[in-house]
Amino acid sequence: MPESTRSLSDESFSALDPALKGGRWVEVFNDLRNARPVAHSKAHEDGFYVITRYEDVLYALRHPELYASCPVTIPAFGNPRPMIPIEIDPPMHRVYRAPLNGFFARKRQRELEPEYRAAAARLIDAFVGRGHGDLSSEFCYPLPVSTIMTMFDIPTRDRAHLVELINAQVHQVGAIDNPDEAARSAAAIALQMYEYFAGLIPSRRAGTGNDLLSVLAHADIGGSPLHDDEIVDYSLVAISAGFETTANTLGYSLLYLSEHPDTRRALADDPELVPSFVEELLRWETPTKGLARTVVAEHEIGGTMLRRGDRVLLLYASANRDPGEFDDPEHFDMKRRPNPHLSFGQGPHVCLGMHMARSELKAALGEFLTRIPDFEIDRSALVENTGTTWSLTSLPATWPLPATAAS
Numbered sequence: 058m059p060e061s062t063r064s065l066s067d068e069s070f071s072a073l074d075p076a077l078k079g080g081r082w083v084e085v086f087n088d089l090r091n092a093r094p095v096a097h098s099k100a101h102e103d104g105f106y107v108i109t110r111y112e113d114v115l116y117a118l119r120h121p122e123l124y125a126s127c128p129v130t131i132p133a134f135g136n137p138r139p140m141i142p143i144e145i146d147p148p149m150h151r152v153y154r155a156p157l158n159g160f161f162a163r164k165r166q167r168e169l170e171p172e173y174r175a176a177a178a179r180l181i182d183a184f185v186g187r188g189h190g191d192l193s194s195e196f197c198y199p200l201p202v203s204t205i206m207t208m209f210d211i212p213t214r215d216r217a218h219l220v221e222l223i224n225a226q227v228h229q230v231g232a233i234d235n236p237d238e239a240a241r242s243a244a245a246i247a248l249q250m251y252e253y254f255a256g257l258i259p260s261r262r263a264g265t266g267n268d269l270l271s272v273l274a275h276a277d278i279g280g281s282p283l284h285d286d287e288i289v290d291y292s293l294v295a296i297s298a299g300f301e302t303t304a305n306t307l308g309y310s311l312l313y314l315s316e317h318p319d320t321r322r323a324l325a326d327d328p329e330l331v332p333s334f335v336e337e338l339l340r341w342e343t344p345t346k347g348l349a350r351t352v353v354a355e356h357e358i359g360g361t362m363l364r365r366g367d368r369v370l371l372l373y374a375s376a377n378r379d380p381g382e383f384d385d386p387e388h389f390d391m392k393r394r395p396n397p398h399l400s401f402g403q404g405p406h407v408c409l410g411m412h413m414a415r416s417e418l419k420a421a422l423g424e425f426l427t428r429i430p431d432f433e434i435d436r437s438a439l440v441e442n443t444g445t446t447w448s449l450t451s452l453p454a455t456w457p458l459p460a461t462a463a464s
Contacts, residue, residue: 070098070107072131072346072370073443082346083387086375095361101132105349105368106361111379111399113359114371117350119404121146124350124369126406130445131349131370136247141290143298147405156276157295157409160208160269166412173420176200181428185456192434192452197307198300200421204413205299209292210268215253222250223297224450247293254289269295295410301446303414305344306335307421308449313338313389314426315434315454320391325430328423334391335418340398341389343374345446348402373399432456 070089077085089096090109097106108114117124127144128136139145142153159165177200184190198220206216225246254270261274273288283291314321324330352367363369377398378386401408408414432454440451 068097068099068104070096071100072372072374075443078441078443078447082374083378086372087378089372090375090379095359095363103368105131105370106363107370107372108359109372109375109379110359111376111382114373114376114399115403116358117369117371118399118402118406121150121405123353123356124371125353126150126350128351129348131368136243138286138290140294141287142409143294143406150405152278153291154409156272156278157269157291160272161409161413163412166416169413170416170420173200173204173417174424176203177421177424178428181424185428186458188458189453189455192311192454193304193308193440193450196421196425197311197449197452198304200307201300201303201414201417204417205296208269208299209296210266210270219250219253219296220300222246223301224448250293251289254292255285258285258288298408299410299413301448302344302408302410303417305446305448306339306342306414307418308452309342309344310335310338310418310422311425311432311452311454312434312436312439312449313341315432316436317389318431320389321426321430323391324422325426328426330391331419331422332415333393333396335415335422336396336398337389337391337393339400340377340383340393340396342447343377343398343400344448345400346374347372348445373402429456 070085072082086109089107093107094110094113095106095108098104108117126146127139129140129143142150142157145153177196180196180199184195190196202216202220206219211219225242257270258274261268261271264271270288270292273283273291276283278287314324320334324334347370350369350371352363352365352369355362355364357363376382377400380386382397383393401411401414433456434452434454438451438453439449442448442450
């Protein structure tokens, strides 16, 4: 019996299942959507429903009065408070997002593209002369990490340690099957990060900086300043969301391009195609395979009755390959128009950092293909991890050196 059929029949589906790596998730998600648009799984905690069709996922995203955003993970990370702002629902959600809007606005992010290009160029120039390297650790992660850490004015000496903690929270904890063990591990990691950011707040309150953490330290929410705990919550969400999705989308982009030289050459010849390539890659891979919601009121969706308190996983990656919404969804079409993928969500909780991610990805891919137009990634040696956001944490690659460098 095929693996995908077994995972349907025994109700053990989990988007964190290591067996789904290497692209095998595509068949399983497609089978799930075709067989049971709203399926039930007994995996993780008390079980949950999996919503797989585009129209149903979109409906849930647009109706927070039926689907509460807290918690957004399955299994839950065990945070002591709702994560701000992604686990705060309307009407307060808009209020809590307000202090961050200016940092992530489309106009500001477009203005920052030259800086992102310059940062990408510096990273590439550090390893291009070798003819080989790990594109994940040397390029995909350092670029967005540097960007978001700079926005928070995090001291350079602390950045590597924070990245280690965030990666452990997102990937290692998500792979722990035992809910109690996962909760303990998540709590221990969260405590370290909370203590670090709490230690920065007094100096930012006393100062007049214009970095993101300083803005939060002086922010006014509904007529009151933010508590230290709220500032820490904001910071942890923005830091992790600010680099994880971008880094991993960049990694999957380079992997795709290494295996499709015609597409690679087309982008190198016409950089104006890069933005539409990015949109199709987001639909095609969907690094954040899905996020969770909690049902607020009894209702029916996809022929299934959901009740208050039920947990649901909105499977973005399945929705993005739904033939009911996308023509020929199994075909990668970098000129696809329109391309209403759900990789950044939709509705009130649409990703705050989506404009930054798009600007960084456009800059990074443009600079990379200018300097390294021909490269190969060793798929047998890459390292892929499941989690809230799937990642490629090792991308060993080689590329030809210019004749002068080789001699």
